[in-house]
Amino acid sequence: MVKTAVKVFLRTRPTATSGSGIKIGQDGQSVSVNVPKDQSAGLINNQQEMFSFKFDGVLENVSQEEAYTTVAHEVVDSLMSGYNGTIFCYGQTGAGKTFTMSGGNAGYAHRGIIPRALHHIFREIDLRVDKMFRVHVSYLEIYNEQLYDLLSESPGTSDSMAVLEDSNNNAYVSAQLRFAVAVAVTVAGSLILVYGFLTDAGLVEPCRSHTVFTVHVEMRTSEAASERAILSKLNLVDLAGSERTKKTGVTGQTLKEAQFINRSLSFLEQTVNALSRKDTYVPFRQTKLTAVLRDALGGNCKTVMVANVWGEPSHTEETLSTLRFASRVRTLTTDLAVNESNDPGLLLRRYERQIRELKQELAMRDTLSGRARVSYDDLTDDELRDLHATARRFLAGEADAEELPADSIKRVREAYKALRAAHAAMKSEMATQLANLQRATEDGAAVVRDGAARSRVAPGVGDLDLRTTGGFTVGQAPLDSRPPPPRSELGDHSHAHSHAPLPSGAPSPSGPGPALKAQSSHHFPADGASAYGDVPTLDSPSIARGSGAAAATRLAGIFTVPGDRNAVFRRYKSDFPEGRELTAALKAASAALRETRGSIKSLGDAVNGAKRRIDELTAAVAQRRSGGVSAPPPGGDAEVLDGETYALVQELKALKAQYRADFDALKAAREQLEPYIQAVAVARAALLEAFDRWAATQSDATLRRLAAAGRNGSGGGAPGEEEDELDAGEAFERMQLARITERDPDSLAYHSALRRTAAGPPGSHGMGRPPPAGASGGNAKAAAAATRRMEATQAVNRGLAR
Template sequence: MGKSAVKVFVRTRPSAARYPDYKTYPDGSISIHLPKDSTHGIVNNQQEDFTFKVDGVLDNVSQETVYETVAQEIVEGVLQGYNGAIFSYGQTGSGKTFTVSGDVRNYSQRGLAPRALKQIFRDVDMRVDKIYRIRVSYLEVYNECLYDLLARSDSREEPQELVVLESSPDGSGMSMVRGLTCIPVSNEEEALAQFFIGERGRAVGGHVLNARSSRSHAIFTIHIESRTSEEASERALLSRLALVDLAGSERSKKSAVDGVLMKEAQFINKSLSFLEQVVTALSRGDSHVPFRQSKLTQVLRDALGGNCRTAMVATVNGELMQLDETLSTLRFASRVRTLVTSPKLTESSDRDLLLRRYERQIAELKIELAMKDTLAGRSQVNYNDMTAEEQQNLVVLARRFLQGEGDGELINQLPTDTIRRVREAYRAMRTVFQSTRSDLLRQLDEARLQVAGGGRGVGMLGGGVGGMGVGGMGML
């Protein structure tokens, strides 16, 4: 597919107290006029006007419109074999979780994840020429620790052995989380059940700005393996769709948190700061990108600059009291919009699949060779491996040939029709040579032993006779 720019959309939370000088335009432009603070004195270089450009603005639109604008094209690509990622970013209480998950109490208000599952299974049922295998996983990054939201144990005090690998063992080259549970699902209902199980396990907390604030980053991933019916046992395309709900950035002065919530806010802001550093390094084209600074950036490695088609929804609050956070979100969105990814089709490198593919290719090549032999007028040539019986008969033939039997007629019986059978003939001759050589060496050793044994017997006999002669002569 080549290069693909990361698309950025801005969604403004509806509010009756929206600041009048916060304006959005259909072409994706956003302008904000913020008067200078008079308390800064006469010499005041504070910027008053801000302008941003994104791929689309989502003001007072339905959840369905958000999905069609942001996710529909990416989901279609995932079904074709390309990886996709959609993540929401913004301050706490701006509507990130509502955008990704939606309102579970209202079907029409469901978010990107449930709608993506619906589209995937609907299209899978319509594509009868392909075979699909779909699995889902749900990962949580909480206080810089990884948790499996679909695992049986939901205790945060019990450590989970989850490790981010920069390269997957399946040969796809994509990052993965080792130890993460992937649940097979066969329909939309099963997939939604797993999604809601993960939703119930997420860490949430309440404060002044948000009564139900997400205290962790959550990544719901749909893993798809697709095969065409004709090559169902040989070629498989691997793709995945990651739907990321990032925890909201927050300022403790505004959220008025303390204790555990304060600690969670510190981890959230720290990980988001590392995410901004990674985005900045990628936008500048730095030779070193600090992906390893946090678990979040390791998990989002492919989405930010790897094998993936990516979109971001920046959620903002248009009220005057929240404009400082809104400006920060829009600046980050502008940097993300400069990123470029390299989506490509990823084939499975499973050994069993490769073995079946190579076996099919070998069979096709044999058929092609047979056709060429027929067109060339050659007799039927056997390109298969020799059986054990044929190899044994060839050894007997080679032995007779090397012993000079048949007055040279046996040479015409040695196989010369294919390179493989010529090699088998050489192997047979080598076998005969080694066997004959071993027999000769054994016979030679036996002869030497016989000669050596016979010599010792003669010497003993001669010594005895000599002794007797001498003694007799002395007696005489």
């Protein structure tokens, strides 16, 4: 914004009589008016005789051309640079306002500011070949405080016409027509066209209304940058002349017109006074005239006033009034600024062009760097659908990271979004499962508590404390508090399976029997997964806990074959509501754990994959550097990388960042796994404890009957559940078989026969009849001894062979 003073020029109408009383100073700016004393006032008369004023210039006896050059040329030049302008003529009626603004009919040389300004504008347009212009004109009349569009074919005022303000606080008249002036028409042609129009409109005839002729100019810097437009307008205002009605003695319609004119000019004066005093309130809205001239008087506009005076002695009073008003107008300032169009359509065109150019730039860079053609457009619906499916498969561990797009930022961003969506969906599913699991676990715990209440020997002993994450109350030792079995009994992990399970017998005073001790070497993973599946067998160490140990010992006494105990356990889980409920809870917990583990596994795979790739890239970069491909320049500080090494280093950098992020995610995911592990442990403990208590209440005969039914497969368990519930003995046998097949396939038949012999004749354990005490144990011992012998022989042979 540039502060600019309003310029005021005085123009005098040639007078017929001499001695007008108006004196022009040598500087061409000072004006003095001599008012002869009124002799009728008597001898003592203090009436002021001389009045002095100063303006920006005085036009006395000057041609129309000189008047234009002095008053309007600079304003029109500013218009062509994007600044608004207003030139208005003010003065008493007949002082020459219309002559100045429009011109006289006497000849071409008499044309006024309007036709000369149009001539000027089109001449400039012709000269500025690097720019594009559009010119419109509008023509407004304010008559008796009503707005009239003089370009409208339908005469009369329109209700929809009103003086409004645009977003830049510039005044404009709504619903006013604009007449487009073709730029292609020659300057002279345009002039004739517009001048003819002005004549038709009666502009060159004296009128008793205010008229505003506006030229709107739209300028664009060039064809290529057509999205940037500068808008400016020039208001050429011919005000109606003030009139002393008493003096002129007008009546009727003319009097009414004069009253309207004087009233609006009076408000114009008040407005100028308020602006001049810098009042906070300026009555712009009091009349249509001040509303239209708002910009010219204090807004974004370069303003020039022509004060027209008729220097006849009979008009001295009117002349003084005009000069006083002109002096106050000269104190006003306006704020000038170029008006750039903020038309959204233009902005859109500008952004479209920028995007087009950027895409071309990218395509060029891709070509230079040898990349395959990369699309920078938005993904289609089909592509987005595929991407979301790939993201889901990636999180589930079924797709590699390479399947996700990485060729453009846009596609990488979309991939991230798809991953986030897939992750959110997965999280929500897991939350639902967890809620179900918690419900099931709480139900199971309630069953356990009920059972405990019924069969409790000592209150509180052996109860699960579900307020903690699977801990135990007094009397029930947590898993990790149990001392490890002596190495001499169990051997280390690698040898644990070289011993046959010893299902015999008598309980030892130090705890579970040898069979249970041997079986306790089975790994009970810290994350709660059973070695043989989700549902525990009775060979799990938990059977020996707390009060459950008594039941386990009793069961071990009744059933010398581990499979029989599991058979009872299976019956318990399938035929008894309590067992069924607890088994269901455990399975739900295990399923949730398995699923969560699956997603972690895919993360782990991603981390490992990234690590492998980082190692490869690091080696490749190191090799290129050591090979001198990217060696530092002699004496230089910075290493100069060739294109390929630079690309490798960039990839390595990105990969490391990805690796760190994935690693953190993996760590966080592992921490999230803990509640699932605890939930499985709690559910498992609840099931085993409940079984112990239940078994303690059953008679030996009932237990044996259930074992026989379980052995015959006449109940319990869903298909395929046997695999999960494989007991320790059978599992051990299978493992042995696998080892023998691997080490000495030829001896397979021998071992198979030995095992069958040890197990006794087919059906000897069936039909509800328990095997003779010790028989099975003896056979198992024999089998174990035979295996040990074979392994010892093989070990000796291997040693000899070395």
